[in-house]
Structure formats: structure tokens, C-alpha cells
Amino acid sequence: AQTVTQSQPEMSVQEAETVTLSCTYDTSESDYYLFWYKQPPSRQMILVIRQEAYKQQNATENRFSVNFQKAAKSFSLKISDSQLGDAAMYFCAYGDYTGTASKLTFGTGTRLQVTL
Amino acid sequence: NAGVTQTPKFQVLKTGQSMTLQCAQDMNHEYMSWYRQDPGMGLRLIHYSVGAGITDQGEVPNGYNVSRSTTEDFPLRLLSAAPSQTSVYFCASSWRTGGEETQYFGPGTRLLVL
Numbered sequence: 001a002q003t004v005t006q007s008q009p010e011m012s013v014q015e016a017e018t019v020t021l022s023c024t025y026d027t028s029e030s031d032y033y034l035f036w037y038k039q040p041p042s043r044q045m046i047l048v049i050r051q052e053a054y055k056q057q058n059a060t061e062n063r064f065s066v067n068f069q070k071a072a073k074s075f076s077l078k079i080s081d082s083q084l085g086d087a088a089m090y091f092c093a094y095g096d097y098t099g100t101a102s103k104l105t106f107g108t109g110t111r112l113q114v115t116l
Numbered sequence: 117n118a119g120v121t122q123t124p125k126f127q128v129l130k131t132g133q134s135m136t137l138q139c140a141q142d143m144n145h146e147y148m149s150w151y152r153q154d155p156g157m158g159l160r161l162i163h164y165s166v167g168a169g170i171t172d173q174g175e176v177p178n179g180y181n182v183s184r185s186t187t188e189d190f191p192l193r194l195l196s197a198a199p200s201q202t203s204v205y206f207c208a209s210s211w212r213t214g215g216e217e218t219q220y221f222g223p224g225t226r227l228l229v230l
Contacts, residue, residue, distance in 0.1 A: 001175075004158070033217060045159075045206060045221035091158050095217070102210070102217060103149070103174065106158025 002027045002094050006107035013082045014115050020067075021077045021110045023092030029053075033095030033102050034068065034075045039109070040088040048090070051075065079112075087114040117142050120222035122207050128228045129197040137192040137225050139207030145220075147210045148190040152176065152203040153224075159206060165190055197229045 003026045013019035025034070036048040051059045051068050058066050063083075067076045079086055089109045095102025123138045141148065149164035151174075161174030165184040179201060181193040190209075194201060204226050210219035 035219075043204060043224045045208075047219065050217070093158075102219070103161055103164060104151075104159070104208075104219070105175075106151075106160070108156065108158050 002029075002096060002105045004092055004094050004105050004107040006092055006110050008110045009108075010111045010113070012113040012115060013079070013086075015082055015084060017082055018078060018080045019082055019112065021079075021090055021092075021112070023075045023077070023107055025073050025075065025092070025094045025105075027073070027094065027096075029096065031097060033097075034066075035093040035095060035104070036064070036066070036075075036077045037091045037093060037106075038086075038088045039091060045091075049077065050095075082114050084114050084116075087112055119143065120207055120209050120220050122205075122222035122225050124225060125223070126226045126228075128230065129194075130230055131198060133197050134193070134195050135197065137194075137205055137207075137227070139190045139192065139222060140188050141190075141207075141209040141220070142188065143209060143211070143220070144187060145209035145211045146187070147212075148184065149174070149208050149210075150180070150182065150190070150192045151206045151208065152201075153206060154203050162192065162205075194227075197227075199229045201227065202229045203227060 032053045034051045038046045049061045063080045092107040093104045120141045150162040151159035163182040165171045207222040
């Protein structure tokens with residue numbers, strides 16, 4: 001079974017600064033997806049960014065980017081120019097193909113605080 | 117589009133009671149799934165469905181039943197609630213096209229079993 005590990009239970013960043021959240025995973029598959037989800041206090045799960053394992057290029061979405069190291073099974077999230085609205089729980093997730101979509105395995109999350 | 121909707125938002129049950137958590141999506145997604153989220157843990161997959169009439173177990177299926185009679189609906193049934201099923205439940209739907217996949221989550225149902 002796949003496992004996802006987020007070793008940073010909490011992180012803090014000052015507004016406008018950059019922060020990196022770490023994630024490692026374990027799998028024997030060669031084809032899969034990786035995701036970062038944001039969960040604010042409302043509990044809504046919001047997709048931040050996704051990465052297909054077959055793509056060598058790291059995904060980017062505005063201020064969010066990933067560092068995907070397939071051989072090391074590492075998938076970190078970098079948030080640039082942090083904003084107060086970025087404060088939330090962030091979950092790393094591994095997606096296992098089922099043919100039509102991915103079954104997700106989540107890490108335990110990193111709580112991100114953004115300070116003035 | 118309403119996206120993924122879940123009802124109820126909050127429910128209190130007594131041990132042994134049964135109930136159904138409702139999930140619906142209006143995006144014509146083939147894939148739907150149920151997750152539970154417990155304190156200090158990430159979401160864990162309970163059951164999933166790859167289309168109407170097709171369901172399968174996830175990581176933590178015990179104590180839960182599902183069925184998928186239509187593309188839109190994917191209810192989760194607790195036959196005899198136990199305190200260990202106190203959790204927040206999320207329904208999700210997704211589709212994949214051209215190698216791109218997008219999963220949408222509902223707002224969650226908070227369940228308390230006394």
C-alpha cells in the first residue's frame with residue numbers, strides 16, 4: 001500500500017515571504033498523480049496543485065509551485081509571496097489510478113500559519 | 117453547477133442507530149468516493165465508485181455500505197453506528213480527460229456518535 005508522509009506538523013511564515021512544505025511518499029508504481037490540497041477552517045478541501053508522475057516539468061499555479069523528485073519520492077510545495085489567506089492545513093496526496101480517476105492517499109497534513 | 121453537495125452538514129447519532137449520508141454531483145462525473153477525516157490524520161478512503169452500478173472498497177470500509185444507482189448520487193450508509201465512526205465525512209467526484217484529472221470535494225458532514 002502507498003504511504004504519504006508529511007514530517008512538518010506546523011510551519012510559520014511571514015507575509016510576503018516564501019515557505020516550503022515537505023512531502024514524501026512510498027510506491028512501487030511508475031504512473032500516478034500527486035496533489036496538494038488546502039483545507040481552511042471551513043473544512044472545504046481545495047485543490048492547490050497537481051503533478052503527473054510522467055511529467056518531468058514541475059507544476060506551477062501562480063504563487064504555488066512544486067519540486068517533484070521522482071527518484072527520491074519527494075513532492076514539496078513552495079508558496080511564494082505568502083498571504084494571510086494562505087493560512088490553512090495543507091495535505092499532500094498520492095493518486096493511484098483506477099482507470100477513470102485516482103484513489104487518493106493523504107498525508108497527515110501541515111498547518112501553515114501566516115504572520116504579519 | 118452546484119458541484120458536489122452533501123447532506124446533512126451535522127448529525128448526532130446514538131450507538132446502534134443507522135443513517136445515510138447523502139452525496140450528489142451535477143457534473144456528470146463517473147468517479148465518486150467517500151473519505152473520512154479524523155483528528156490528526158489525513159483523509160482516508162472508505163468506498164469508491166467508477167460508475168453507476170460499480171462500487172469497491174477503499175482503505176477503511178468496515179461498518180459502511182454504498183450503492184450507485186445513478187451517476188449523480190452516491191449515498192453512504194451506516195448500518196449500526198459506533199463511537200469509532202465519529203468523524204468528518206467527505207464525498208468527492210472526479211473525471212479524467214486528456215491525462216488531466218480534477219477532483220472536487222463536497223463541504224463535508226460532521227458526524228457525532230454517542
